[in-house]
Amino acid sequence: MPHPNDPKLRSFIDVSPTSDFPIQNLPYGVFSARGLAPRIGVAIGDDILDLWELEQDGRLNVEPGTFAVPSLNAFMLQGAKVWSQTRARISELLRADHPELRDNDELRKLALVPMREARLHLPIAVSGYTDFYSSKEHATNVGVMFRGKDNALQPNWLHMPIGYNGRASTVVVSGTKVKRPRGQLKSPNADSPGFGPCRRLDFELEIGVVIGQPSAMGQMLDEAQAEAMIFGFVMLNDWSARDIQQWEYVPLGPFQAKAFATSISPWVVTREALEPFRLHGPEQTPAPLPYLKQALPNNYDLELDVALRTGEMGTAQNICRTNFKYMYWSSVQQLVHHASSGCAMNVGDLLGSGTISGPEKHQRGSLLEISWNGAEPIELPGGAKRTFLEDGDQLVMRGWCQGDGYRVGFGEVEGTIVPTE
Template sequence: MDLPHDAPFGVHNLPYGVFSTAGDPRRRLGVRYGDHVLDAGAAARATGAPADLAELLAAPSLGPLLAAGRPAWTRVRAALTSWLTDERHRAAVAPCLLPLADTAPHLPFEVADYVDFYASEHHASNVGRIFRPGAEALPPNWKHLPIGYHGRAGTVVVSGTDVVRPCGQRREPGEQAPSYGPSRRLDIEAEVGFVVGTPSAQGDRVALAGADDHVFGLCLLNDWSARDIQAWEYVPLGPMLGKSFATSVSAWVTPLDALRHARTAPPPRDPAPLPYLDDRAEPVPYGLDLALEVRLNGHVVARPPFATMYWTYAQMLAHLTVNGASLRTGDLFGSGTVSGPGRDTRGALIELTWNGEEPLRLPDGSGRGFLEDGDEVAVTATAPGPDGIRLALSEVRARILPARP
């Protein structure tokens, strides 16, 4: 099946996922190609691929391929490109291409550990002004290290999974004591998530230059946040129940190899980072020029630019392991909310509505300070590709269900 050179999910992209079909409930490794899914294991068998490569692609999840390391990632990508573009493989591969609409997505890898960072200076400054009025917007450590928290791997869900409104303790302004009930300030956080493939040994550290040997690729991520629960609980140890109820990720993971043309220099840092985070002499820039778009009930409410992020994924990974913490195959770390300098570039409702004080107006005439039951949020993104084309990152989408009794 031929696609135009500038197809957003064409041969220059080739993101990986896991799917099943109504006629065959087995979970299989797939590669998105236009509006189709290539059954990667079936294609490997049909083309007579080497046994080791075929074994990786016959797995029911991305785990074995992630663990195989960068030489295997490069080899598999080259094979997939050949199968989809070389006329010699056309007859063998054609039956392995299934309509995307006929497939059901699954979580593409087993999440080992989940860490969420706080890497946007614009987002951190806005939230600091909201949560700590009258104080410095950024805490004193913010420009010295990528701040983050350890999340809950077991509640990471694939795009399309409904999110139930969480319950917990919250204390409203002016109240002396907390109350219990459904969150009244349910929010989104439009982020980019990075997927670790190659593990590291406990006690070892991953240097900036080693990031691409460990990071397989990325996905879009929505770190749902109950702001009222979060505000009551986060002092002194940080987020817990306000974040742990759900984190949504894209069904398709874009490999780093597809994003060579999206590399860009990060913004200037002042003060200069400590040596293990100082990337000024690195030969490859680790910033990424990704253009995100946030839709609420189909209406675009923000266009956050990832290129403005203060800390890069390489710095996040270096800091995550600087104390000797080990990486595991399937580790996921998020960038934190992606926000830019303008109001229409803010990736969370708490910023877009200034904690509900300036509600959004939707085309149907309704307003939103925070999410209501039935609301649907979708985050999409594009990235520069070769010859000026734009590659698409798979969306992350979910609908809010009412709290359960």
């Protein structure tokens, strides 16, 4: 049987070369359509393959009811062997040269749902959410703004992936409106803080790591164990209230400024689908401590794009184009470090990469950087300018790995800012 990543594979379903969802991808998500309850499906071109229909028909070898539920957690718990076997079987069923589904009109009508007719839901039950700070370019830019060029990186930054525990309760799926947060605000010249709507609302371009296997409390992980626990990846926007954060973050770090919303894409691209696009990340100097050293290429050549549309604009304008390959600390290192104290990891844990920026100005992954803390407003069509997000602004993030004649993409994560009531 051909490997599901074979670039020569073609599906009997017509898929454009520019589609995010060719047969080489097969990302998992949760959808509802035709008046039926949410269940698990796989994206293929402009359609969704209903895995519950295939499971009921005896076409997939998983635990009973695996795909009839509104989250991927039960499937992920079955382990990497089942993940790989299921993806290979789905690939076989969708192949152009395989008649099993292609020539079964009745099953095909039940199992294939046009994506335009479906509603997409949060793909996982989020057990816990941790956000990291792992782009050297981003951390340096922010450090220069607030501490000066000579003290841009804190002393610990080059020795471990820096992170904080966020809120799983406000992780939402793409398309969910984001209400402008409220909080304590204190301008530099004020004697005391006030309370009100955030005035410096920002996005953060990130990739989210979905943990598919647990680790026990007290257990450390090595590189191979951490990699095997990663089920897949999503696009992630960690919305940020910069003015709330500036007042609250000393001494314990982000809190309310990051707790109000984190948006993720509805499709989880599997680690296996991204395998052809792995590469080594930047050289790490000084060398990490032994438990953080990695031998494998744990970064990915993953193009990222951010577009902004105001309420007055007809189409969105690109404001950032960067790549996941620039990340200093890899997702595997983040997970290894997370568990190193003895922290138990759960199925459904979500790890945010941290803002992804690159070395060039157009590769800055937040408005804080793009506008240089408000000093350099970006100009948009129709004369609009932005330093931070205003009510009615829509933000769309996309990501993809470019193969030979196909792309493995994430779709998009979209959010529109609505005013505080």
